[in-house]
Amino acid sequence: MKLALFEDNLFGVITHDGLWDVTEILPQYQTGYAANFWVCMCRDFEELRPKIQALVKRGDGLPLEKVRLRSPVLNPTKVIAAASNYGSHVDEMRDRGAPSSWLLDFDVFLKSPSSIIGPGETIHLPDVQGEIHHESELAVVIGKAGKNISEAEAMGHVLGYTIAIDVTLRGKGDRSRRKSYDGFTPVGPWLVTADEIPDPHALSVKLWVNGQLRQDANTGDMLVKIPGIIAFASSVMTLNPGDLISTGSPPGVGEIHPGDHMAAEISGIGRLEIPVAGKPIPRD
Ligand code: MN
Numbered sequence: 001m002k003l004a005l006f007e008d009n010l011f012g013v014i015t016h017d018g019l020w021d022v023t024e025i026l027p028q029y030q031t032g033y034a035a036n037f038w039v040c041m042c043r044d045f046e047e048l049r050p051k052i053q054a055l056v057k058r059g060d061g062l063p064l065e066k067v068r069l070r071s072p073v074l075n076p077t078k079v080i081a082a083a084s085n086y087g088s089h090v091d092e093m094r095d096r097g098a099p100s101s102w103l104l105d106f107d108v109f110l111k112s113p114s115s116i117i118g119p120g121e122t123i124h125l126p127d128v129q130g131e132i133h134h135e136s137e138l139a140v141v142i143g144k145a146g147k148n149i150s151e152a153e154a155m156g157h158v159l160g161y162t163i164a165i166d167v168t169l170r171g172k173g174d175r176s177r178r179k180s181y182d183g184f185t186p187v188g189p190w191l192v193t194a195d196e197i198p199d200p201h202a203l204s205v206k207l208w209v210n211g212q213l214r215q216d217a218n219t220g221d222m223l224v225k226i227p228g229i230i231a232f233a234s235s236v237m238t239l240n241p242g243d244l245i246s247t248g249s250p251p252g253v254g255e256i257h258p259g260d261h262m263a264a265e266i267s268g269i270g271r272l273e274i275p276v277a278g279k280p281i282p283r284d
Pocket of ligand 1: 081082083135137166248249
C-alpha cells in the first residue's frame with residue numbers, strides 16, 4: 001500500500017486510480033505542530049489496513065497532479081542516518097581528503113526532524129561557506145517500537161520505505177549540524193509498506209541534477225544491511241513508530257546550487273523531485 005500525507009496533512013492512500021482521502025479512519029487526527037496521528041498510524045497500521053482498504057474503491061480517486069503531497073514522515077521523534085554504508089562512496093570521500101577516522105567504521109548519526117521537507121517543496125540553501133551535496137538514500141520508516149532489536153527481528157519493526165535525500169554541508173565540524181539545516185532532508189513522495197517491497201536490498205537508487213544522472217546504484221551494495229542498521233541503532237536508542245532511518249548514500253555525491261533541480265528515484269517506490277533555491281527572503 002502507498003501511504004501519503006497531502007494538503008494540510010490529510011492521510012491518503014495512492015492506487016492506480018489516484019489518491020484516496022482516508023483521514024476519517026484516524027481517531028487521533030489533528031493538524032498542527034503537535035499532531036501525533038501519523039505516529040499512531042505508523043504504530044497501528046496493520047489494524048487500520050482493512051479499514052483503509054474498505055474506503056478505497058475503484059473509480060474516483062483524486063488525480064495525483066491535483067493534490068499537494070507532503071513528506072510521508074510527520075514529527076518523527078528522530079531521523080537516524082547511516083554513515084559510510086556503501087564501499088565506493090567511502091572511497092570517493094577518502095579521495096576528497098575526508099578524515100579517515102570518519103570513514104573506516106560504519107556508524108549512525110542524527111539529523112534534525114525539522115530539516116524534513118516534502119515532494120514539490122523547495123530547498124533553500126543557507127548562505128554558508130562550503131560545498132552542499134546531495135546524497136540519495138533508501139529510507140526506512142519504523143512501525144513497531146523497540147530497543148535492542150535483534151537482526152533476526154529487525155524487519156518486523158519496519159512499516160515501509162520511502163526516498164530521502166540526505167543533503168550535506170561538507171567540511172569540518174559536527175556532522176549532525178552540517179546535515180540539519182532547514183530543508184536538508186527531502187523525503188517522499190510517499191511511504192510504500194513493506195509487503196510491497198519483498199527485497200529492499202535489490203532496489204535501484206538514482207539521482208539526477210538538472211537531468212544529469214549523478215548517482216546510480218543498487219541497495220544490494222550496502223555494507224551494513226537494514227537489519228544490521230536497525231539492530232545497531234536500537235542498541236543505542238529506542239526506535240519509535242514513525243522514526244525515519246536513512247540507510248546511507250551510494251557513490252556519486254556532488255554539489256547542488258540555487259537554480260538546480262534534483263530528482264531521486266528508487267525502484268518500487270517512486271520519484272522525488274526537489275527544486276533548489278537560494279537563501280529564503282526573510283519574512284517580516
Ligand atoms: Mn547520507
